[in-house]
Amino acid sequence: MIQIQNLSIRQGTFALFGVSLEVPPGRYAVLMGRSGCGKTTLLETIAGLRAPHAGTIALAGRDVTRLRPAARHVGYVPQDGVLFSTMTVRQNIGFALDVRGAPLVDTARRVAELADWLEVTHLLDRYPRFLSGGEKNRVALGRALANRPPVLLLDEPLASLDDDTRDHLVTVLARLRERREVTVLHVTHNRSEADRLADVVFRLDGGTVLETSG
Numbered sequence: 001m002i003q004i005q006n007l008s009i010r011q012g013t014f015a016l017f018g019v020s021l022e023v024p025p026g027r028y029a030v031l032m033g034r035s036g037c038g039k040t041t042l043l044e045t046i047a048g049l050r051a052p053h054a055g056t057i058a059l060a061g062r063d064v065t066r067l068r069p070a071a072r073h074v075g076y077v078p079q080d081g082v083l084f085s086t087m088t089v090r091q092n093i094g095f096a097l098d099v100r101g102a103p104l105v106d107t108a109r110r111v112a113e114l115a116d117w118l119e120v121t122h123l124l125d126r127y128p129r130f131l132s133g134g135e136k137n138r139v140a141l142g143r144a145l146a147n148r149p150p151v152l153l154l155d156e157p158l159a160s161l162d163d164d165t166r167d168h169l170v171t172v173l174a175r176l177r178e179r180r181e182v183t184v185l186h187v188t189h190n191r192s193e194a195d196r197l198a199d200v201v202f203r204l205d206g207g208t209v210l211e212t213s214g
């Protein structure tokens with residue numbers, strides 16, 4: 001569950017005021033809005049990378065407004081899905097488990113499971129610079145899901161992909177949605193992506209959020 005109440009965020013001359021939205025547990029929400037309206041800003045604030053001026057953020061029933069990013073238990077795929085360039089695909093996917101000191105055997109099992117599901121098993125020993133755009137996005141998704149977060153934030157995960165690659169990744173995300181194990185907030189400009197994936201669509205406009213379908 002993602003619950004945002006009366007959130008206000010300021011950065012320079014840009015501001016969001018009194019943003020509220022709620023995504024029920026295991027549901028897939030899409031956030032749309034014109035370029036520069038603050039979608040990335042909102043996602044970064046939920047992830048804990050920006051501090052809000054006012055308001056509260058609750059994730060999976062816990063008030064995380066004042067917690068540091070790592071304590072929020074959020075999976076986050078930033079815009080362009082940047083991977084750690086000095087780590088292999090295997091190390092990228094296993095990162096969240098490694099830094100928490102998970103037993104090596106558990107990390108290896110989870111990486112293998114995600115790699116199989118995302119169809120990147122043959123790429124596990126490659127470095128990011130030798131991956132295609134679609135492969136990078138699948139690895140970024142695996143890295144975000146490794147620690148089984150209850151909440152997943154996706155910032156335009158399908159941007160700058162060709163139609164076939166985009167279609168494949170939409171199928172992967174649709175399977176994730178069917179499992180209902182994670183609550184998703186997915187930012188996109190693409191209406192057909194929203195139509196295929198969303199249980200609920202929010203629109204950010206003029207600094208506030210409207211729910212446009214359910």
Ligand SMILES: Nc1ncnc2c1ncn2[C@@H]1O[C@H](COP(=O)(O)OP(=O)(O)OP(=O)(O)O)[C@@H](O)[C@H]1O
Pocket residue numbers: 011012013014033034035036037038039040041042
């Ligand atoms: N650090 C910052 N200081 C001042 N203004 C900023 C800062 N970061 C972003 N902005 C501004 O805040 C506004 C919202 O940016 P944001 O990236 O959240 O929009 P967006 O809806 O995600 O856009 P896009 O769809 O183009 O990715 C923009 O006008 C941007 O120029």
